[in-house]
Structure formats: structure tokens, C-alpha cells
Amino acid sequence: MLVVAVATTTIAAAIAVGIQLYLGGIETATLEHEFSRYSDAQKYGWVKVQDVPFNPAAFESIDNEIQIATSELGDIGARFGMVVRSAPFSVSVLDDDRFVPFTNVYLQVFHGGKPPLQFVSGAMPVAGSGGVAIPRYVARATGASVGDHLILEAQGGGVPVDLVVTGVFEPKDISAAYWVGISNDLLLPDAFIAGTGSGFIGIVDENLLFSVTPGISLTLGTGWWLISIDTPAIIRAGLKKSIARLDSFTLAADGVAPGGRAFAGAGAPLAKLERDKSAQMVPVAISSALLLLVAGQVVLLASSVMTSSSEASVRRLGLRGGGAGALLGFSSLSAAVVLVIPALLGPPLAWFIVPFLGTVDALRPLTNGSNLQVSPDIANFGFSGAVGLVSALLILLPGINLLVRRRVSKSFASRSNRQPMIWRMKLDLLIVAVSALLIWEMDARGLLSPLSGRAELGSGWVMISTGVVAVAAVLALVRLWPVVPWLGAGAAGRMSSITWYAVTSMLRSSFRHAWLLTLITIATVTVVTDSTIAASLEANGLFAASQAAGADARIAGLNGFRGESNPVVLELTRGPEIAEWVPALRTTAGLGANGEGADFELLAVDPNSLNQILVDDSMRRSAVEAGGMLQRAADSSTPYVIALPADTESLRITGQVSEEFVDIWVRVKGADGTTSTVLMAPDKARDDGAGTRAFSGSVTDPANGPYELISILVYEPPVGPVGRAVKLTIEAFEAFTATGSVHAISGPGGGGEWTVLPGTAETDGSVFGAIGGFGAVLTVEFGPGTDGGIRGIHPRKDLDYLPLVMSPALQELSGLSNGDTGFISAFGKVVPVRVAGTVATFATLDTDSPFAIIDYRATLDYLALKFDPVLPGSAELFISIPPGTAANIRSFAKRVAGPGARVFVYEQLVDESTASAGASAGWKGMHFVVTAALAVLTVTGLALFIGHDFVETRRPSNILSVLGVSRFGQAIEKLFRFGLVTLVGVGSGAFLGGLLGAFVATRITDAYDTQLGDSPARAATIDVAAAAYIAALVAAGLLGLFAYVMLRPRQQLVGRQGGIE
Known part of the structure; x- marks a missing residue:
């Protein structure tokens, strides 16, 4: 059976190598190099649609x-x-x-x-x-x-x-x-x-x-905006030394940062891009080797468990007299793979210990195209450390088993408990290892980001990792406990081991089945989400899946606004089409004449949350038809007081709220001038089930009335992701007095019904509600002001305004002056800003003003490269646009570039016939191999438990003997045993093929790229070499099968419970 498993593994590996090589594996290794030749960009999935004349005097x-x-x-x-x-x-x-x-x-x-x-x-x-x-x-x-x-x-x-x-x-x-x-x-x-x-x-x-x-x-010379077009990365240097990427171009500083691809080594020459690919293959190879190691152990485990639970099981692996040696030999071979493959790729010695001591984020590039960061720092102990330790134990277990198996089997009083504990321990460790790998794969897809809460390994991730390691350690302790008597503990030790086994047997059994359910769930989610990743890869090529995997949140510099001086790029809405929309927030200084004639508005529109912060025509009409309840007061200089009844005891707000969890407070001023805040708690009894909800709260000191309503505060939901908008429509605001009477509180415009909407040109109102990150609260305050009683929107007092630096042109358009405050939306968060000054050129900016403005065109899904002044003639500008938007970009390209500037506009294509899509298919091929093999391992683990219980303890042949069809039951047993080992072999081969496919693609590419360059002979030579390699693998597998058939024992080995050849 071991020979069968090895043979099927080899053949499956050959198939997997074919997937890698002929679905784009080799092209993947060199595509970045080819892709960077923008003069040939048409051949690689980009179409030049605009080329403004180039001024040769400048470039x-x-x-x-x-x-x-x-x-x-x-x-x-x-x-x-x-x-x-x-x-x-x-x-x-x-x-x-x-x-x-x-x-x-x-x-x-x-x-x-x-x-x-x-x-x-x-x-x-x-x-x-x-x-x-x-x-x-x-x-x-x-x-x-x-x-x-x-x-x-x-x-x-x-x-x-x-x-x-x-x-x-x-x-x-x-x-x-x-x-x-x-x-x-x-x-x-x-x-x-x-x-x-x-x-x-x-x-x-x-x-x-x-x-x-x-x-x-x-x-x-491609312009100072060297920012990824499809992924808004922030160029940063300093401690994190980020990268800047334009389309396929990659500039690497000393190190890497999330969201981009970089080169291996600090200060490495940046001439050949495929060197980056070679560096990436090293941790991929290590990861594949670890997976192969686990898969190989499945083969050993299946072989041992399925033959018999007696001491003769080692001899029933199909090799007469050599079963024990085969066990140890195959495990040693698995260990050698872990060490030899990285050595062939030529990394430093540190790579060898990384799988056991450090963090290898090797599966991530298979899903979201981000960097590989390998650190042997034991302080960053992660899942690779857990998998590495488990793998090391699995490597050593066959030898331990050979030494202690007889002693261990004698440590139990009952004959029914004579199955060696070593094998049960191997089974538990296998579950932990596969679980770790599956969870690791889920993280590579970004599915665990809510657990971590940030781009790097967060507290949730560390907690899972620590839990897996702890479980593995406990299981190892439980399983190795029977070995203690053999080590010299004597009779007392033997008795303690038997007691320990009896106490923990039920715990072990329930734990294993719980892990099975976990494995099935994780594997299902992993396989299902693979289609989403593949679709993103197909649409965006090598630099894909960043959106699907949530990588946008991982970009350096986009980790939220907390008042620190991080370089952050803020977006700015622009264009006449924006004037048709109504911004949800306005600055206290206003923006021109309600946007009329203004080319810019200081509110950014996040396309991902457009429906949260914009008001459509129907909502605007409803505000007008409601009777002008928010219209300007006749005399805006007169304070507008909203008085509550003198004996008010409690308040109730009824209306529509867009979020289930939201905190609403009402701030009131008493007769003595002191202010207090009333928490409006949800009133479940008043919910009508159709969206209308009620919030009630009691006044702290009713005797201090009459009260005046100062403001209503709506906090961001305390649960879920930050930065979500809260829409609130107040249908009724009521005050309850001590005598039991109910009074309706009128809105600022005198109307009996409150409808809270963002400010519009018709109503000139303001925002009521809270939008934004960092738990901020935005309030509507009532009192004197030019807006008819709505004084304005203010952030919580303990929040600092962030400085905003503007160009003179933008300052003129917006009407803002130094010191003016307002709000600007950036990447889904609302940020309070104060105008810190204006600058004519970038060179004169002070380092305390880290904010810039990017012109965002809502009609196009890209960041336009524009500032004041326009790009001079000595500039080259590269713009990437989504498919079908070429017509919209032509006039823009001419507008932003000065006379003589050279502008390249490329439209992304998703045609499967392009080399870009071919490379995407190569990555999908690798990803498919990994995912499929993980699924095979999961199914195998399930089959080991269910099938072993059924075949070895309930014997189909015995069960069916009562029906006179025992031979049919024996056939089921043989089919199960042989099929399971074959299935495991194919899974192991898939891992091996994924490893070898990447390895062969990289090695062949490096070898022939140097000798043949880009000549036609290069591609032909690579094809021949790849075909020869695949043929060699297939031949090795067939030879193994032939050797097994010719050299197998002449008589069937039959044990107490039956054996197999």
C-alpha cells in the first residue's frame, strides 16, 4: 500500500506540474519583467488609447x-x-x-x-x-x-x-x-x-x-504621482519604507509594505523584475514542502490504521520485512524535502529554520498578490511555527514508535486498549496541522480580517495560533503519557498512566469529533470563497484580489485617522455631476453659493459608501414637500429656542434608524442654566417591526424645568466596522410630563413632524446624525445662526482637527480661509479638518502639514493625477482606467497635462486570450492545487475517523454475513482501504506538484532567460524542458507501480483481522 500511495503521489505531482507550466506558471515568473516594457504593453493586456505629443526637449x-x-x-x-x-x-x-x-x-x-x-x-x-x-x-x-x-x-x-x-x-x-x-x-x-x-x-x-x-x-520620469491606480497606495519611506507602483512598474525602498510587490533584499539592484519572483518562490516552496510533509504522514497513518490495530500493523504495509524501515524512510524523505528544496533555490541558511521558528506568509501571494515577508524572529511566532513544530513531531514519531511500541502496548490492562497510543497521537497532531493550514489559507483570503482588525497579525490571529499550538501540546502530552512508565517510572507510573488514560479517553474522543466539524466548516468556506478570488484574479491580473481579500484596508497609511501625522491622501469630489448630488456634510464656512459655480466641494465621495452619504432626488423632494420644516428663519439673528414643557419628566423619539445598534442622546438646559444629557434607550415595546423604532429617556432632575432643547447627538454604532453612516428620520419627538400628558415637540422650522436630512439647496439645512470613525459624535445644535436655528455640525470636543493644506486655486474655489473648519470624507471615514494654509508648490510645504488632495472623478473608477498647476511639459503621466471608460478620459488627459507633456492612458482588459489573463490562470492553477489538496486532506481526515470505525470495528463483511453476502462486505473493505490510500496519494501529489511546478517554472526561466534572452528559442526550450520533466515524473510513478507488481510478496499477508497485499 505504501508503494501504491507513493506511485499515485508521483503521478498526481506530474499532473499538477502540468497545470502550473501550461496554464501560465512560467509566464507568471517573467510576466512582471515583460509587463514593465510599456512599449509592448498592448501584447500584455493593456491598450493605449491616448498619447499626448511628447516634448523631446524635456525627455x-x-x-x-x-x-x-x-x-x-x-x-x-x-x-x-x-x-x-x-x-x-x-x-x-x-x-x-x-x-x-x-x-x-x-x-x-x-x-x-x-x-x-x-x-x-x-x-x-x-x-x-x-x-x-x-x-x-x-x-x-x-x-x-x-x-x-x-x-x-x-x-x-x-x-x-x-x-x-x-x-x-x-x-x-x-x-x-x-x-x-x-x-x-x-x-x-x-x-x-x-x-x-x-x-x-x-x-x-x-x-x-x-x-x-x-x-x-x-x-x-512618470510624474510624482507614482501611486497604484487600482489600489490607492500611499508612497511612504522612513521606518516602514513603503513602495510606489504604477501599473506594472515597481519601485522598492528598503523593505516592503502591505499592498504591493517588492524586491528581495535591502538595496538590491532593481534591474530584473523576475528576481522578485524567484524570491517569492522560496517561501512558497517551504510552504508546499510542509504541506507535502503532512500529506505524506497521512499516507503512513492511513496505511497503519487500515491494516490492523495490532502490533503486526507495521509489517502489513505491503513490504515484507521492510515495513518499519519504510515508515522511517518515508518520514525522513518528507523531512529532506523541507530542507533540500529551499537549498536548491539558493537562499541563505536562515530559510531552513524559518518553517520551525518564524513566520512564513507564503500562501498570501496566491490570493491577493501582496508581498512575502519572511522573518526568523521567534517573537513573531505564527502558524508556520505551529505547523513546523507539528511537522517536526510527525517526522520523529515513526522512530519513537519503533522504540517504544512494545512497551507502550503493555501499559494497558485491557486487550481492547492495545492499539499503540503513538498512532492516536499522530492522528490528533494531523488534525491540528491540517486545521492550522486551513485557517492559514482563510487568512490569506482576508477572511480572518475581522478577527485581527488590522493588516498584520492581530490579537484574534495570535489567539487562534496560540490555541492550535496549545492543543497540539496537550494532545502530545496526553498521547505520550503511556511512555512515562517505560522511561523508568515503575509500577506507580504504569498505574498512573492507566488512570490518566481512563480519565481522558472521553475528552479525547469528543475533542477529535469537534475538530472534525471545525475542519469541515473551514474547508467548505475556503473552497467556496476560492471562486471569488479566482474571479478577481481573472479581472485584474497579477495585482488582483486586493479588493476581494480586503487588501485596501491593509495599505500603508490607510489604517484610520487617529490624529497622528501619517501621510494621508484625501479625496475631493469634483465636476458638474457632483453638483447634482447633495453632500451629506458641509463645512461651517460653506462652499461657494451652495455649489453654484464652484468647481470643487470639500466633501469627498467614497464610491463604496455612496448610498450612505448622498441624498437622491426623491429625498430632496420630500424635504421640500414637507412644508419647509428646515427652512431659514425669518430673522436668523434671533435665537431659536425649542422649549420643553415645564414639568417634563421623560422624552421619546420615534423614527427610522438605519443601524440596529445606535446611541442617541439629548442635551437639555435647565432653568438654572446647567446642562444635562438624557440617554435615549431603545424602547422595544414601541417597535412596529417595519423599521420604525422608539427611543426613550428620563430627565435627570424634572424639578429644574422648564428645559430647553440644545442638541441631539447620535453616536456611531458601538459594534461592527467603524466609519458607517447613520441615517435617522424623526417621525415624532414627544415630551411626557408628571401629570401624564404628552406634548409633541416641533422641529426647528415649526413643523410638527421632524424629517432629518442632509442640507440641500432648497432647505439650506444641515446634517443631523453621526457619520465617521474613531467613535466621534457629530451634533446638531439649535441656537442663533445664519442657517435658521441650526448652528452647525461640531465634532466631540476631545477630537483634534487635522490640518488641511490647499492649493491657491482650490482655496479660491472653495471660499475657505486659514483657520476655517469643516469635515472631509476620506476612505469611508469623516475627518474634522482645519485649513492650515495654502501652498503654490510642493517644495514649500512644511512637514507638519501632511495632507494632500486628489481629484476624484465619480464617473471613473480611478484616481486622477491632478494638482495645481497642471503637469508641465517635462512630465510623463501614466493613467490606468477600467474597461469601457476610454472616452471619458481623453479630455481629462489633455486638461491635466501641459503643452508637450506625454500622457499614456491604458485601458485594462480581461480577455482570456491575453498573456495577463494567462498569468492569472497560472496563479489560479496554483491556487486550485493548494485548495483542492487541502480539501482532499480534510475529506481524508473525515474518512479516517468514520471509515476506520466502520471497517475496523463494525466490519462490513461481518455485518453483511447475516444476509449471506459477506464477500460483498470484504470487497467494500478492500475498496475502502485501497481507495483511501490512493486518494491520499493524489492529495500528496497535488501538493508536490504545486511545489515542483513553481520550482521548475522558476529554475527553467532563470536558466534559459540568461542564455537565450527573449529569442523564440527560449520559449521552445522551456516547453521541451518542461515536457521532459513531466515525462520523467510520470515514468517514475509508472516504474514504482511496475516494481510493486513484480516484487510484491507471492502470498497474501493475512492478519488477525485480515490484511491486504
Whole structure:
């Protein structure tokens, strides 16, 4: 049976390798490299629909290389107080190995009013502090020390930036390891935190991005907005050293961040993109090897359990006299796979211990295209650590079994309990291992994100991981307890082991069945969600599934607004189509004449929650038809007082609420001038079941009346995700007095019915309710004001306004001045902002103003690259748009780009015939193999329990003997045993094929890419090599079957309960 399992495993592996190679596995390994050749983009799923004429005086494109004339750079430098010196060093574009001469840049620094000093690049502004670190020789030349001020003066009308010297460092290789420019502090306040000997990203001009690594400097003149179009990533450097990606281009700083793909190694050359793919294959190989190890142990377990529960089971594996050796040998082979495969891929020694000591996030790239981060840090002990430890125990168990099996079997008084505990322990550990892998796979799909609450491994994830490890440890202790007497505990130990077994037997049994139910549930969810992932992969190619897996929430810089100075990009609604909508929030300063003639409104529209924060025409009409209940008062200077009856004891609000869990409070002012707050608790008795709900609350001190209504507060729901809008329509507001009378409280406009809607041009009202994150409460306050009694929307007092920096054009359009406050919606959250100032160019922004504005076009699902002024002629702009939106982008491309600018607009395609879709199919092939194999293991585990109980304890042949068809029962037994082992073999082969498919694709690609380049012979050679490899695997499997048939024992081995050949 072992030979059968090994043979079926090998054949299944060959099939899986075929899936990998011929559904796009090899193309996947090189697609990024090919994809980055934008001149050939049409062949890889992108269609150029707009190409604004290019000004050759600014840029010159020769064979995918970008040369920037020294004179042009000098002009750019002059604009920002930078002086160009002739100090060439290496510059390379993303997809080419050749270098282009470039120039070093000198920085003009003003020190305490002294004459400006020009010094070599190397000063590094410190993130968020307005500080700068300077080289040692600059400190000596200027006399500046820590705490002194350096004034960075930008020419062309910009405001000087006052930078405090926060540190002095010793420069090493100035020309290669450092780069300095005027950072775009609006977007990248920490763009120039450069480490010696490590790569980083910097901005010299708003249209020119440079990424520098020691010895290799990378430049792409594609505009300063190098942001992923389909995934709104934030470019960050500094501690997390994020990445910037435009379409298929990838710029890597020193490390990686969630939401993008990066290169392996700090400061690694960024010339060949497929090196990134090679690096990714290492943890994928480790993960596949671990899965293969578990699958191999299933084979051993099935073979042992199905043959017999007696001591002779080891000899009944089908190899006469060699069963024990086969057990140990196959386990050793499984262990060797874990170590040998990574060694063949050439990683450092640290890779070998990672599966047992660190965190290997290897399944994630199969689902959402994000990075691989492998850390041998035992402090980050995760599921790979649990799986690794379990796998290590499984590797050692056959040897332990051979040593102690006879002693263990004698530790029990009853003959019925003579099944070795080692095998039961192996079964429990197998369940834990497979459970860990399945839960791990669910996390890769983002299904566990509610548990973790954030992108990285959160508390829920750690809790699950710790639980699995703890369960594995307890089970191991329970199962190994009978070994204690053999180790020298004597008679007392034997008695304690028997007692321990009796006490825990029922617990073990119930626990195993509970795990089975868990496995079935997890496997079902995993397989079902695979179709969603595959659909996303098909639609978006290699960089897909980020939305499906919830990766948008994992993007660096988008982890919520908590008042910290994170670089955050805020969206801004624009265009005449927005004027047709009604914003749910308005600033206290207003936006033009209710949006008339205004090109911008300060409210961002999140397309994912559009229905939550916008009002359609029907709602706007209902507000008008209701009798103008929120219309402007005749004399807005007169305080509008909403008085409550003098003897009011309690209040009740009846209406429609969009959220089940919501907190409503009413703030009132008593006769003595003191204010109090009434909690309006849900009144279940008043719910009509059709959506109308009631909230009641009692006044704290009825004797302090008469009361005046100050405001009504609606808190964000205390449960569920943050940032959800709450819609509230008040149908009745009633006050109950001590005498039992009921009084209807009129609304601000005098009407008897309250309908709370966002402000509109017809009513000029304001928002009643709460929308936003961080548990904020927004209130409607009644009193004097130009809005007829609605004073405005205010955040909770303990929340800080966040600074908003605007361009002069936007400031003019919005009518906002410095110090004005309002609200802006960004990525589904409402943020209170205060206008901190206006800037004409990015270079003059202070590091304390981390917010920028992106023009969001509601008619297109992309981030438009626009700011003031328009992109100059010395810029290249790349825009990615969804299918079918090409017509809408043409005029926009011409509008945002100045004369001579080069604009590339690519429309994404989902045609299965494209290579992009082919690569997607390759990833889907890998994903299918992993998911299918996990499902096979789960079904196998279920069959081991149910089938073993049925076949070995209830014997179909014995049961059916009463009907005279015992031979039919024997056939069922043989079919079950042989079929189960074969099924497990196929599952093991699927894992092996997934591993080998990735391995072969990477190794063959690397070998032939170097020798043959992009010649036609390369593809043919790869096909031949792949076919030969598959043929070799199939031949090995067939040879194994042939050897088994020819060399099997001549007589059937029959045990006490029957055996198999």
C-alpha cells in the first residue's frame, strides 16, 4: 500500500506540474519583467488609447531608457534653490541593465541669515518634525549643530522652509548612497530618510521621482504621482519604507509594505523584475514542502490504521520485512524535502529554520498578490511555527514508535486498549496541522480580517495560533503519557498512566469529533470563497484580489485617522455631476453659493459608501414637500429656542434608524442654566417591526424645568466596522410630563413632524446624525445662526482637527480661509479638518502639514493625477482606467497635462486570450492545487475517523454475513482501504506538484532567460524542458507501480483481522 500511495503521489505531482507550466506558471515568473516594457504593453493586456505629443526637449526615450538633459535638470533645480554640479553616477530605468550618465545635485542652504552655502547632497529631512540631518562636513563648514535652524529657500515665490538640525551623520559614498532634493512634504514628509547602504525614494520635483540604491540609481520620469491606480497606495519611506507602483512598474525602498510587490533584499539592484519572483518562490516552496510533509504522514497513518490495530500493523504495509524501515524512510524523505528544496533555490541558511521558528506568509501571494515577508524572529511566532513544530513531531514519531511500541502496548490492562497510543497521537497532531493550514489559507483570503482588525497579525490571529499550538501540546502530552512508565517510572507510573488514560479517553474522543466539524466548516468556506478570488484574479491580473481579500484596508497609511501625522491622501469630489448630488456634510464656512459655480466641494465621495452619504432626488423632494420644516428663519439673528414643557419628566423619539445598534442622546438646559444629557434607550415595546423604532429617556432632575432643547447627538454604532453612516428620520419627538400628558415637540422650522436630512439647496439645512470613525459624535445644535436655528455640525470636543493644506486655486474655489473648519470624507471615514494654509508648490510645504488632495472623478473608477498647476511639459503621466471608460478620459488627459507633456492612458482588459489573463490562470492553477489538496486532506481526515470505525470495528463483511453476502462486505473493505490510500496519494501529489511546478517554472526561466534572452528559442526550450520533466515524473510513478507488481510478496499477508497485499 505504501508503494501504491507513493506511485499515485508521483503521478498526481506530474499532473499538477502540468497545470502550473501550461496554464501560465512560467509566464507568471517573467510576466512582471515583460509587463514593465510599456512599449509592448498592448501584447500584455493593456491598450493605449491616448498619447499626448511628447516634448523631446524635456525627455528623450531611447529603447526604454530615459535621459534627462543636464540643462533641464538645471532649470528644475533652479526652481527649488538647487544648483546642479557635474558629478555623474549610475542611473538605470526599471527594465534595463544598462546605465545612463546622470548628475549629482547640490543643495542650497541658508544658515541663520548667513550667505547661502552650497554643499553636496546628503541632508535628510526628518519625517514630521521639520528637522534635517546633515553630513559631518556640512556641520563643520556651516558651524551648525543640533538645534540650529537651516532655512531651505525655494525660488519662484515659494515660502522658505525652516528646518531644525536634528542630527549629524558621517557620509560614506555620497555619490551613490545618498540623494537629496526638495521633498514633497505634502505627500512624502519622510521621503528623504535615507539609510547608508540602503535604498530609498525621494522627490526632486513634483514631476520627477528618484529611487536610489548603492551603486544603482533608478529614475522614472512618470510624474510624482507614482501611486497604484487600482489600489490607492500611499508612497511612504522612513521606518516602514513603503513602495510606489504604477501599473506594472515597481519601485522598492528598503523593505516592503502591505499592498504591493517588492524586491528581495535591502538595496538590491532593481534591474530584473523576475528576481522578485524567484524570491517569492522560496517561501512558497517551504510552504508546499510542509504541506507535502503532512500529506505524506497521512499516507503512513492511513496505511497503519487500515491494516490492523495490532502490533503486526507495521509489517502489513505491503513490504515484507521492510515495513518499519519504510515508515522511517518515508518520514525522513518528507523531512529532506523541507530542507533540500529551499537549498536548491539558493537562499541563505536562515530559510531552513524559518518553517520551525518564524513566520512564513507564503500562501498570501496566491490570493491577493501582496508581498512575502519572511522573518526568523521567534517573537513573531505564527502558524508556520505551529505547523513546523507539528511537522517536526510527525517526522520523529515513526522512530519513537519503533522504540517504544512494545512497551507502550503493555501499559494497558485491557486487550481492547492495545492499539499503540503513538498512532492516536499522530492522528490528533494531523488534525491540528491540517486545521492550522486551513485557517492559514482563510487568512490569506482576508477572511480572518475581522478577527485581527488590522493588516498584520492581530490579537484574534495570535489567539487562534496560540490555541492550535496549545492543543497540539496537550494532545502530545496526553498521547505520550503511556511512555512515562517505560522511561523508568515503575509500577506507580504504569498505574498512573492507566488512570490518566481512563480519565481522558472521553475528552479525547469528543475533542477529535469537534475538530472534525471545525475542519469541515473551514474547508467548505475556503473552497467556496476560492471562486471569488479566482474571479478577481481573472479581472485584474497579477495585482488582483486586493479588493476581494480586503487588501485596501491593509495599505500603508490607510489604517484610520487617529490624529497622528501619517501621510494621508484625501479625496475631493469634483465636476458638474457632483453638483447634482447633495453632500451629506458641509463645512461651517460653506462652499461657494451652495455649489453654484464652484468647481470643487470639500466633501469627498467614497464610491463604496455612496448610498450612505448622498441624498437622491426623491429625498430632496420630500424635504421640500414637507412644508419647509428646515427652512431659514425669518430673522436668523434671533435665537431659536425649542422649549420643553415645564414639568417634563421623560422624552421619546420615534423614527427610522438605519443601524440596529445606535446611541442617541439629548442635551437639555435647565432653568438654572446647567446642562444635562438624557440617554435615549431603545424602547422595544414601541417597535412596529417595519423599521420604525422608539427611543426613550428620563430627565435627570424634572424639578429644574422648564428645559430647553440644545442638541441631539447620535453616536456611531458601538459594534461592527467603524466609519458607517447613520441615517435617522424623526417621525415624532414627544415630551411626557408628571401629570401624564404628552406634548409633541416641533422641529426647528415649526413643523410638527421632524424629517432629518442632509442640507440641500432648497432647505439650506444641515446634517443631523453621526457619520465617521474613531467613535466621534457629530451634533446638531439649535441656537442663533445664519442657517435658521441650526448652528452647525461640531465634532466631540476631545477630537483634534487635522490640518488641511490647499492649493491657491482650490482655496479660491472653495471660499475657505486659514483657520476655517469643516469635515472631509476620506476612505469611508469623516475627518474634522482645519485649513492650515495654502501652498503654490510642493517644495514649500512644511512637514507638519501632511495632507494632500486628489481629484476624484465619480464617473471613473480611478484616481486622477491632478494638482495645481497642471503637469508641465517635462512630465510623463501614466493613467490606468477600467474597461469601457476610454472616452471619458481623453479630455481629462489633455486638461491635466501641459503643452508637450506625454500622457499614456491604458485601458485594462480581461480577455482570456491575453498573456495577463494567462498569468492569472497560472496563479489560479496554483491556487486550485493548494485548495483542492487541502480539501482532499480534510475529506481524508473525515474518512479516517468514520471509515476506520466502520471497517475496523463494525466490519462490513461481518455485518453483511447475516444476509449471506459477506464477500460483498470484504470487497467494500478492500475498496475502502485501497481507495483511501490512493486518494491520499493524489492529495500528496497535488501538493508536490504545486511545489515542483513553481520550482521548475522558476529554475527553467532563470536558466534559459540568461542564455537565450527573449529569442523564440527560449520559449521552445522551456516547453521541451518542461515536457521532459513531466515525462520523467510520470515514468517514475509508472516504474514504482511496475516494481510493486513484480516484487510484491507471492502470498497474501493475512492478519488477525485480515490484511491486504
